[in-house]
Amino acid sequence: xxxxxGDFDSLEYAQALVAAWPQLEATGINVLAIGIGDETRLSR
Numbered sequence: 001x002x003x004x005x006g007d008f009d010s011l012e013y014a015q016a017l018v019a020a021w022p023q024l025e026a027t028g029i030n031v032l033a034i035g036i037g038d039e040t041r042l043s044r
Contacts, residue, residue, distance in 0.1 A: 002035035
C-alpha cells in the first residue's frame with residue numbers, strides 16, 4: 001500500500017521497487033501496488 005499517489009514518499013517507494021524488481025521476479029514474488037489518487041493528478 002502506498003500513501004497518496006503523487007506524494008514524494010510514493011515516488012521513493014516506487015523507485016526502490018523498480019530497483020529491486022529483477023530480484024523480486026527471480027524469487028517469484030509478485031508485486032501489487034495500491035495507492036490513493038487518480039490518473040489525472042499523476043500527469044501534472
